[in-house]
Structures are given as C-alpha cells and as structure tokens.
Amino acid sequence: MTHEPVLLCEDRDGVRTLTLNRPQRKNAIDAELWAALADALRDTASDRSVRALVITGAGGAFCSGADISVPDNSHPIYRMRALTDVAILLHEIPQPAVAKVTGVAVGAGWNLALGCDLVVATPESTFAQIFTKRGLSMDLGGSWLLPRLVGLQQAKRLTLLAETIDAEEAWDLGLVTWVVAADDIDEFTTDLGARLAAGPPVALAQTKALLDDGADATLREALAAEARAQGLNFATADAPEAFAAFAERREPRFTGRWTVRRPPIGTGHESENGR
Template sequence: MSDYDSGIDLIEADLDGFVLTIRLNRPDKLNAVTQEMSAALVDLITRANDDPAVRAIVYTGSGRAFSAGSDIRTLDQYATPWEFRNRRDYCDALRAARKPIVAAINGYALGGGLETALTCDIRIAATTATFAAPEIKLGWIGGGGMSALLTASIGAGNAALMLMTGDPIDAQRALRWGLVSEVVEPDALLGRAHEIAAVIAARPPIAAETAKANLRAAQNLPQDQAIAYERELQGITFATEDAAEGRAAFAEKRVPVFRGR
C-alpha cells in the first residue's frame, strides 16, 4: 500500500493497487467537514483525476459516522452569505471526480454527508447506517445537490418525506427505496466496497470513466439526446487501444491487459 497524502490529519488517503481509499478521520465530530477538510478534498480529487494510477475510489468515514455534513459551528466563519455560496464545497469536489466512486456508508450520513453519498456512483451501507436531510430543522435546506440527487435516487414522494420532515431512515428502508445498492454487516462493509472498486479498476479505465459520464448524461438529457450521446461515446471508446486489446483477448481466450490508452 502506498501513501496518497491528503495534507491534513483529518482525512486519510491511501492508494492500494488502482483503488484510492479516502476516509474522513474526525470521528469525535461525526466526520463533520470543516473548511480545511473541504479544501483538502478538492485538492485530493483534482490530483486523483489526473493520476492514471487511480482507477476507482472508495469513500468512507471513521467511527460511527460516514459524515454529518458541514461542521455547523464553522459556518458563521463565512463573512457573508455570498462567500458561503461561493465556498470550495466537498460535494462539488466529488461531483468533479471522473473516476468511479464507491461510497462505504458506515454510519450516520446526515445533511451534507447524505449529499456526499448521493454524489458517489455506487452506495454500499452497513446495517448501522442512518440517512437524513435534517437541514430543515435548523432553518435551511441542503445546497450540495440534495433535492435533485435524492429525487433521482428514491423518487419525489420519498424525497419530499425526507426533505420536509428532516427525519432519518435506516439502512433497510434506504435499500428498499433504492438509495443504496447493498446492505452488509459493519465488519464486511469496507471489504465489499473495495471488492466492487477493484472490479471496476480492473476494467479499461477510459471505458469506466466514459460509462460514468454517460450515466450522468442519461440522468440529465432528454432520452433521444442521451442515446445519441451514448453512441458518440461508444465510438470514442471503441477506437481506444484498450478496446482493441479487449477484442484480441476475447479472440485468443486470454485475460486482457488494459493500459488506459
């Protein structure tokens, strides 16, 4: 395992094979994100985007929380609402990631922590996970994509229930609603997330990143445009060296070796 230093103690980052694990490490504060942590995450994702050694990311938290979102006690440090609006936000950082991200949701995913999970591509939850959008209880709403991403994940009615009450749901309800793909025991969570990430990392990296871009297009474009966009992306990936290697390996009945070219 090689080090992938985040620059601060509150975020652990390690590269193992082609999988980068990012772990929030502020368990005494339920991994609430400070401005310093947010800036570090922006830098980490920027670095990972440009690093061919990173093909997939696992994102998780330490202790009993995935993340409780922004540290509320630090929000008054912004001089004006405009400065708050233009902050370097951790959800924006994750949304800018080109590499596929698997969220290993170990506990509380609250507010911005839920937005963080929703921003990830695949979500695996421990049986101990809890999900909530509690901002309404404090007088505001989420601003990191909460309404759009939650509605896309669980439907408008279920999203309304969470957004308008602020009340939590447990892992099993999250599974029934489609918020997460799997629920596993806590001691199996990180292993399962790494297993999924390792499978993705073994795929051609250009195709994996293109699949992520294509999924986002499918969620945001009218169907005819999304299909046309998919066809263009297919043409791009088909022309790569990895695609040629995949076809050759299939014909020769051997395991392909993908190089990201």
C-alpha cells in the same frame, strides 16, 4: 503537538481511499476539510494512476454533515462556494466513486455519499436529510440528486420531515447499492474497488458521464452522445484487448491506452504552424 490531517489519502493498486478524519465530530466537515476534499478530488480527477475512488469516514461514522458548531463570520456565499466546489468535482471526476458508509450519514454527509456512483452501507448505518431541523434547506446537490433517485414525492418526504431512516429502508428506496455486515464491509469494498480499478478506464468514464447526463437529455441527444463515446472507446487499446481476451478465454488487461497515431511530419497533413 502535531495536527492530525483532517483528510487521509491512501493509494493502493489503482484505488484511492479518502477518509474523512474528524472522528471526534463524527467527521462533520469544517472549512479545512471542505478545502482538503476539493483539493483531493481535483488531484484524483487528473491522476491517471487512480482507477477508482472510495470515500469513507474514520471512527465508525461516515459524516454528520457540515460542522455548524464552528463560528464562521465569512459571507454565506463564500461558505457555500466551498460546498459547491466539492459537489461539482465529485460529480465530474471520471473515475467511478464508491461511498463506504458506516454509522451516520447526515445532511451534507448523506449528499456526499449520494454524489458517489455506488454506496455500500452496513445494517447499522443511518441516514437523514436533517436540514429543516436546523432551520436550513438542503445543499451539496441534494435537491438535484434525491428526486432523480427516489422521485419527487419521496424526496419531499425525506427532506420536509427530515426523518432518519435505516439502511434497509435506504436500500428499498434505491439510495444504497449494497447493505453488508459491518464485519465484512472492509473486504467487500476492497474487492469492489479492485473490480472497478481493473475495468477499462475510458469506457467506465464515458459510461458514467452518459448515465449522469442522460437524465436531462432527449433520446436523440443521448444516442448522439453514445455514438461519440463509442468512437473514443474504439480509439483505445481496450476494445481490441477485450475481444482478444474473450477469444483466448482469459481476463482482459485494460489500460485505456490511446492507439490513434499522429501522421508523421512531412505527409502534408500537419497544419501551417506545424501542430
């Protein structure tokens, strides 16, 4: 009997879609799926053909959290390391990431969605920081993400009481970017992925990093980081392409191509080792 992959990966027109594929468990994440997610995120980060990432779940659910039904006798520090790897990799990938949430997003599953840059849900989607009902505290970056998104008091309410909220309340709190009818979410997310994939990859990556890091930076630190980022952007073909497209009244074609040339050998600018 062939083992069904626990994580499906599809690449189309610059958009990679990762689908959690344990529908019989509402896509609860076991050790195999944690490892597969980490591997897929590492590959995504280094694959320049991938311009945007979508994470979703199979069978009408996003993710019901970590699978605590499977016995695991390994030391908790090793089990938690698997979660930590995924959280950091998701946070640090340069591509914009979209969570496409249908059905439940619970515990680590909800924090997986919050770790993405944008979240699309349906009116039927539900969310819960369920940890305390399981005798646990939050993980997968929830203690870092939630206060930054909703403030400390609302973060405490959501986690201490472990209430289930619907998509409308999640949207009101700023935890969901869009709420889209279930019949329309596939088309909406496909269009969103295409728009992100068509954007300037270097500028998008720099913008994402500036926003993620800016919450912990002083104004001077943020301004210095912005200046460094603009230097990188102006060294690509995308800024001139955007200016030309504006003048020619057409859509720009962004590539992220580096345009700074190395000095030719023999000019006296190379180092002693020839590099």
